[in-house]
Amino acid sequence: MFNLIARRLLQAIPTLWVVATATFVLLRLAPGGPFDDEKPLTDEIKAQIEAHYGLDLPLYQQYFDFLGNLLSGDLGPSYKYPGWDVQEIIAQSFPVSLELGLWGLLIAISVGIPIGTIAAIRHNTKTETGLMGFAMLGICLPSFVVGPILLLVFALNLNWFNPLGWSYAADRVLPAITLGLLYAAYIARLARSGMLDVLRNDYIRTARAKGLSERVVIMRHALRTALYPVVSYLGPAAAGLISGSFVVETIFFIPGLGPFFVNAALNRDYSMVMGTVLFYAVLIILFNLIVDIVQMWMNPRARHE
Amino acid sequence: MPRLSFISTFCLSALLLILAGCAKKTTNVEHGNANQELYIGIGAEPATLDPHLSTGLTEYSVMMAFLEGLATLDAKTMEVRPGVAQSWDISDDGLIYTFHFDPQAKWSNGDRVTPEDFLFSFERILTPLLGAPYAYMLYPIKNAEAFHTGELKDFSAVGATAIDEWTLQIELEQATPYFLSLLAHNTYFPVHPPTILKHGAMTERISKWTKAGNYVGNGPFQLESWKLNSEIYVTKNPHYRAPESFTLNAIHFLPIDLETEERAFRSGHLHISSSVPIHRIDWYRDNRPNTIHFATSLGVYYYMLNTANGPLSDPRVRKALAYSINREELTEHVLKAGQQPAYHFTPPNAGGYNAEARFPYDPELARQLLAEAGFPDGKGFPAFELLYNTSESHRTIAVTIQQMWKKELGIDIELHNQEWKAYLSTRQAGDFDILRAAWFGDYDDPNTFLSLGETNNGNNHTNWSSAEYDALMKQAAVTLEPEARKDVFQKAEAILIDEMPFIPIYFYVTARLIDDSVQGWYPSILDHHPYQAIKLMDNE
Numbered sequence: 001m002f003n004l005i006a007r008r009l010l011q012a013i014p015t016l017w018v019v020a021t022a023t024f025v026l027l028r029l030a031p032g033g034p035f036d037d038e039k040p041l042t043d044e045i046k047a048q049i050e051a052h053y054g055l056d057l058p059l060y061q062q063y064f065d066f067l068g069n070l071l072s073g074d075l076g077p078s079y080k081y082p083g084w085d086v087q088e089i090i091a092q093s094f095p096v097s098l099e100l101g102l103w104g105l106l107i108a109i110s111v112g113i114p115i116g117t118i119a120a121i122r123h124n125t126k127t128e129t130g131l132m133g134f135a136m137l138g139i140c141l142p143s144f145v146v147g148p149i150l151l152l153v154f155a156l157n158l159n160w161f162n163p164l165g166w167s168y169a170a171d172r173v174l175p176a177i178t179l180g181l182l183y184a185a186y187i188a189r190l191a192r193s194g195m196l197d198v199l200r201n202d203y204i205r206t207a208r209a210k211g212l213s214e215r216v217v218i219m220r221h222a223l224r225t226a227l228y229p230v231v232s233y234l235g236p237a238a239a240g241l242i243s244g245s246f247v248v249e250t251i252f253f254i255p256g257l258g259p260f261f262v263n264a265a266l267n268r269d270y271s272m273v274m275g276t277v278l279f280y281a282v283l284i285i286l287f288n289l290i291v292d293i294v295q296m297w298m299n300p301r302a303r304h305e
Numbered sequence: 306m307p308r309l310s311f312i313s314t315f316c317l318s319a320l321l322l323i324l325a326g327c328a329k330k331t332t333n334v335e336h337g338n339a340n341q342e343l344y345i346g347i348g349a350e351p352a353t354l355d356p357h358l359s360t361g362l363t364e365y366s367v368m369m370a371f372l373e374g375l376a377t378l379d380a381k382t383m384e385v386r387p388g389v390a391q392s393w394d395i396s397d398d399g400l401i402y403t404f405h406f407d408p409q410a411k412w413s414n415g416d417r418v419t420p421e422d423f424l425f426s427f428e429r430i431l432t433p434l435l436g437a438p439y440a441y442m443l444y445p446i447k448n449a450e451a452f453h454t455g456e457l458k459d460f461s462a463v464g465a466t467a468i469d470e471w472t473l474q475i476e477l478e479q480a481t482p483y484f485l486s487l488l489a490h491n492t493y494f495p496v497h498p499p500t501i502l503k504h505g506a507m508t509e510r511i512s513k514w515t516k517a518g519n520y521v522g523n524g525p526f527q528l529e530s531w532k533l534n535s536e537i538y539v540t541k542n543p544h545y546r547a548p549e550s551f552t553l554n555a556i557h558f559l560p561i562d563l564e565t566e567e568r569a570f571r572s573g574h575l576h577i578s579s580s581v582p583i584h585r586i587d588w589y590r591d592n593r594p595n596t597i598h599f600a601t602s603l604g605v606y607y608y609m610l611n612t613a614n615g616p617l618s619d620p621r622v623r624k625a626l627a628y629s630i631n632r633e634e635l636t637e638h639v640l641k642a643g644q645q646p647a648y649h650f651t652p653p654n655a656g657g658y659n660a661e662a663r664f665p666y667d668p669e670l671a672r673q674l675l676a677e678a679g680f681p682d683g684k685g686f687p688a689f690e691l692l693y694n695t696s697e698s699h700r701t702i703a704v705t706i707q708q709m710w711k712k713e714l715g716i717d718i719e720l721h722n723q724e725w726k727a728y729l730s731t732r733q734a735g736d737f738d739i740l741r742a743a744w745f746g747d748y749d750d751p752n753t754f755l756s757l758g759e760t761n762n763g764n765n766h767t768n769w770s771s772a773e774y775d776a777l778m779k780q781a782a783v784t785l786e787p788e789a790r791k792d793v794f795q796k797a798e799a800i801l802i803d804e805m806p807f808i809p810i811y812f813y814v815t816a817r818l819i820d821d822s823v824q825g826w827y828p829s830i831l832d833h834h835p836y837q838a839i840k841l842m843d844n845e
Contacts (some may be wrong), residue, residue, distance in 0.1 A: 032726025037360060038743070040733065040763050041438050044454060049436035052510055077511040082353050084533070092533055148564075156572055163572045164565055166535075250562050253569070255535035268726050 004292060012285045019281045020070065020274065024063055027270055034079040034268045053079060066274065075275035080267045086275035089260060093244070094279075096166060097256035100179065100249070101242030103172050107180025108187055108237070113230065115184070116191025120226070121218065123196060132192065138185030147178040147251040164253035175252040179245055183237055187230055194226040201225075224298055231298065235291035239283040332573030333557070338822050338841045342555040346569065348579035350534055350560040354515040356494035357430040357437045362745070362832055363579075365491050367558050370539050370836055371413070371522035372495070375404050375423070375473070376488040380838035381827045383749065385485040389418050389495070389523065389546075390473070399480030399785055404473045409546035412497050413520075413527040420467035425498040425507070428460045434508040442492040442747060445481040480785045483656060483750040489833070490748060497521040525551060525837050534560060551837035570818045576841070577826065578818040583698065586642050586816060596818055599643040600828030603652050603746035604813035605754065606644075606702075608691070608739050609732075612806055613768040615687055617738060621678040623805035626739075627664055628671035629713040630706055632811060639705050640698075642816045647809035650758075650801050651794070654830065656750035658791050662799035668713040675714055683715025690719045693741035694728040702810070703741065732766055740766070745813070749831055751794045752781065758801050769806035 035041060035049050050056045054065060069076060075086035115135060119128040154174060155163035165171050198204065199222060207217045244258030257276070264272035333344040351364040356372055359365065377388040390404035410418040427446070430437045431453045444450045447464025451457040464476030477484060487493060496514075500521040501507060504514040513519055520528040525548070526539035537558040541548060561569055563582050570578045581589065581597060589597035608626075616622045632646030645653070649660035672682070680686045691707065693699040703720050710716045718739070723731060732740055744764070746753040756762055759778050760770040774797055781793040801807065815832055825838035 030726070031723075031730040032728075033730075036726055036729040036733070037438070038729075039360065039438070040729070041436075042441075042763060044433065045436050045438060045440070048433050049510070052434075052436060080352055081350075081533075082355065082358055082510050083513060083515045089533060151568060156568065162574070163568045164561065164574060249534075251565055253559075253561050253565050255532060259534060266725060 001293070001296070004296070005289065008285070008289045008292070012282075015285060016278060016281055020067070020278055021063075023274055023277045024066065027268070027273055028059065030268065032268055034270060036268075053077075070274075070278070075278075076271040078264075078269055078272045080264070080269040080272065086271050089272070090257065090275060090279055093255060093257040093260060096254060097244035097249070097258060098242045100172065100175055100254060100256060101238070101244070103176035104179035104183065104241045105234075105238055107176055108183035108241070109234075111180065112184035112187025113191050113227065116188040116193075116230075117195050117218065117223065117226070119188065119192045120195030120199065121214075123199075128192075131188070135185040135188040138181045138188075141181075143178050143182060143245065143247045144251065146181060147174070147248060150174045150178060151251070166252075166254045171252075175248050175254060178251070179241065179248045183241065186233065186237070190229045190233055191226065194229045195222060198222045198226040228295065228298065231291055231294055235287040236284055239280065239287045243280050243283055334573040334576055334820055334822065337557075337576060338843050340555070341553050341841055342557065343553055343577070343823075343836070343839060343841065344557045344559065344575050345577045346561050346566045346575050346579040347558050348560065348563065348566070351537070354520065354528070354531070354537075355512075356491040356496065357426070357435060357440075358510060359491060360438050363560075366832070366834070367537055368491050368494065369524065369833075370526040370556055370558075371520070371524040371528055371542065372491070373410075373524045374488045374490070374493045374495070376485055377835060378486065378489045378831075378833055380825065380829075380833075380835045383829060383831065383833065385488070388488070389423075393485075399482070400477050402475045402477070402484065403468070404475070406471045406473070407546050408471070410523065411544040411546065412523050413542045413544055414497075415544050416497070416499075416521075418495060418523050419470060420473035422495045422498055423473055424460075424465055424467055425501075426495040427463065427465050429496065429501070429507050430492060431460070431463065432508050435510060437492070439492045439747070442487060442490055445477050445479075445484055445487070447476045447478045450478070479783055481782075482785065482787060482790065483748055483752070486656075486748055486750070495523060497523070526553075526556060529555075536560075552840045553836055556836060567818070570820075575818075576820045576823050581642070581816040581818055583641065589818065595821065598817050598819050598826075598828065599814050600817075600832070601645065601653070601830060602813040602815045602832060603655055603749065603753075603830045604743060605647055605650060605652055606741075606743050606810045606813060607647070607650070608706075608808040608810065609737075609742045609767055610806055610808065611735060611738055611740070611766070611768060613735075614689070614738050616678065616680065617689070619678045620804050621674040622680070623808070624664070625671040625675040625678070625714060626710065626716075627805050627808040628666065628674070629668045630709055630808070630810065631666055633666070635702065635705055636811050639701055640811065643814045644811040645814070647811050649798060650807060650809050651751045651754040651798060652746070652812045652830075655746060655754065656748075656752075657787070658751040658794055660751075660798045661795050662802040664802050664805075671713060675716075680716075683717075686714075686716050688717065688719060689738040690721050691739045691741070692721045692723065692728065692731060692737045694725045695722045699741050706810075735766055735768065737766075742807070743813070746831070751791075751798075752778075755781075755794055755797050755801070758797070758806065765806075767806040769804060771800055771804065774800045 035046055054062060078084045078086055078089060115131045119131040122128045151163050155161045161170055161174055204217060204222055207221050244256040246258040246262045249256040249258040261276050264276055337344050347363050347366060349363050351367050353359050354368055356368050373388045375388050375390040376385045379386050389407060389410045391407040392405045394403045412418060429435060430440050431443060431449055433453060433455050440453050448457055448462050452460060452463050466474045468474050500514050505512040517528050517530045525542055525545045527542040529538045529540050531537050540555045563580060566578045567582055567585055569575045610617050610623050612618050636644045636646050648663045651660050653659055691703055693703050707718055707720060710718060731737055744754060744757060756778060757764050758774055760775050777793055777797040781790055784790040784793055819826055822841050824840040824842055826834055
């Protein structure tokens with residue numbers, strides 16, 4: 001176990017370096033710069049500002065400076081928001097996205113797994129068709145459609161919820177459902193196919209032959225193995241869920257990290273893009289590691305590999 | 306039944322949350338009306354609250370709450386009113402302005418606002434190291450440009466002097482009739498020197514002084530909190546020179562996206578929205594006409610022509626393109642928000658100036674001009690491109706105009722869109738045939754628009770140049786008598802219309818949703834709305 005963690009953490013270093021370098025290069029290749037605007041700056045002022053941020057230095061030097069700062073844990077100031085550091089922005093916004101993501105994850109799991117499992121148990125019945133149709137709908141309907149529909153019905157017409165904001169406990173409900181449903185649909189499909197595979201195994205037939213009830217067969221013997229593909233998917237999915245959704249956070253006016261990902265790129269806010277991309281990369285690495293650990297717990301064979 | 310019990314637990318929690326949501330909550334508007342707290346949408350997160358670094362209207366609308374210049378503008382009439390200076394004298398030649406400070410003018414920490422504070426602020430914005438994008442707004446001040454460009458190193462040679470502890474004298478490079486109206490612009494706002502220096506050098510861009518808890522301002526409100534993508538919250542500044550002169554106790558600035566903002570307004574979470582989605586305008590017009598407010602804005606939407614490219618170098622072709630656009634159809638049936646069709650370049654009533662030179666909507670004349678230029682019925686006209694920055698509304702306008710040119714002139718154009726920064730880069734490189742553009746006046750004067758046509762103007766990407774035009778603009782700059790000055794602008798505008806390097810399309814309007822409880826909000830060409838004028842009345 002510790003070997004695995006140590007190995008993964010060591011592997012993370014070159015991965016992060018590749019991500020950082022690729023992002024750095026792609027950003028500099030993109031046309032336009034952070035200080036271009038509708039009313040263009042004079043060359044002199046632009047030169048002053050660029051010098052302030054070290055953008056006047058040769059590119060290789062900027063790159064090494066950036067890596068140096070990164071090693072010392074400094075993501076630098078945002079170019080778009082002078083006065084705000086990238087770490088500060090992430091620190092202020094991430095807890096919100098994290099909470100929203102965890103609620104979304106809860107919904108995704110608690111809706112997706114039962115739907116997928118029931119669909120597999122009721123294989124080739126109308127129940128399966130109905131449930132999987134629902135899952136397909138969840139995949140096809142983007143959150144910018146689901147969100148406003150939920151808002152229209154539950155916030156503006158029924159007046160059950162606030163249409164925006166993040167102040168009250170109830171403000172979590174609609175955004176979490178919007179965010180969670182899409183993932184629930186994927187999880188349902190994975191859980192269904194996982195369960196169908198498992199149910200064909202000999203040990204399930206043995207369990208049934210022993211006279212165990214169907215519920216015990218499913219819950220105790222089949223489910224754990226059936227969820228193996230779901231758990232693999234949950235790693236990157238969780239990283240995606242908790243790092244903020246541009247669409248959901250914008251629709252519901254939630255002060256999370258999501259909009260910064262998109263706007264930083266559009267604004268060519270170099271330091272902010274680097275910061276958010278690396279942060280996301282770290283999350284993915286972390287969650288993939290957690291997934292490996294969970295899978296080892298679920299599958300004793302993996303512990304010996 | 307573990308599965309059912311899990312589902313029931315989940316349903317129960319969901320139900321509890323729904324019940325929590327059902328509890329009757331007062332809306333922001335109800336809360337605001339009861340406590341004189343204004344909830345206003347600002348559309349986007351302000352990039353900065355440093356008056357010397359900010360460039361946008363969003364930032365300005367927030368900073369107006371906690372900073373104040375030497376003079377302010379009247380909420381209703383836009384006339385210049387006393388600010389930090391309670392009065393001023395202007396020399397006969399219009400070159401020397403002497404400002405007498407209001408002894409009650411205080412910073413939010415209780416310090417007096419002094420002439421030295423303004424000198425510090427002017428020096429800060431003009432020091433090249435700060436890289437202030439709009440420092441040129443101070444160029445009317447003597448030697449300000451020389452100091453800003455680094456030609457002059459000694460700030461004491463710049464035409465601003467503290468005569469005594471109550472008096473500031475500003476000497477201008479040349480008489481500038483609109484100088485007083487500039488004083489309400491954020492570039493002329495003072496900053497509190499000890500606060501700036503506490504958080505870094507005078508010219509430090511990346512300073513923490515703009516954070517809540519650090520900010521010291523001199524306006525009617527003070528900054529309480531600034532949460533990114535959530536809220537900027539300001540409360541009444543007890544040290545403001547005339548706290549009893551207004552009733553609002555606090556303002557919540559909410560950076561909400563356009564569509565979300567409309568829903569927020571509909572559900573009583575906002576008093577005032579920053580704009581209205583185009584597809585909702587008709588609904589509000591039909592169902593809540595008292596709620597939707599339009600105001601003409603000091604802005605023009607236009608197409609910039611690259612006059613160095615093929616047939617676009619011929620003014621007849623440029624005019625043919627301009628004359629064949631049916632602007633009424635565009636504004637009434639496509640844009641629908643009350644935009645005014647533009648048949649000249651400077652928006653109406655900019656600084657009291659109304660352009661006399663007009664061009665017609667005349668497809669017949671347009672065809673004739675195109676034929677004279679060697680392209681009868683568009684035959685032989687080379688393919689060219691119209692570039693706009695990616696946006697649904699720019700696309701709609703471009704498609705409409707593309708069809709008009711095809712129908713009236715027989716010309717085919719290709720539409721291209723680029724994401725904002727890429728578009729700016731292409732524009733800077735001059736790598737376009739026709740380019741969508743817009744300009745909003747920095748101050749209420751035709752100069753801010755007509756200067757775009759000058760040869761050396763950084764925003765003139767057309768390759769068009771006219772010595773006569775440049776001479777007229779120089780003449781206008783030294784003409785003091787207002788009517789004579791307007792005459793010079795009329796001549797310049799006539800050249801612009803005759804040469805047509807820019808094709809004006811429409812003049813902007815701002816559309817906002819305003820709750821009935823809001824009093825004292827007046828339409829403003831500069832979108833300038835002093836919060837001191839606003840009162841909230843209960844709807845009941």
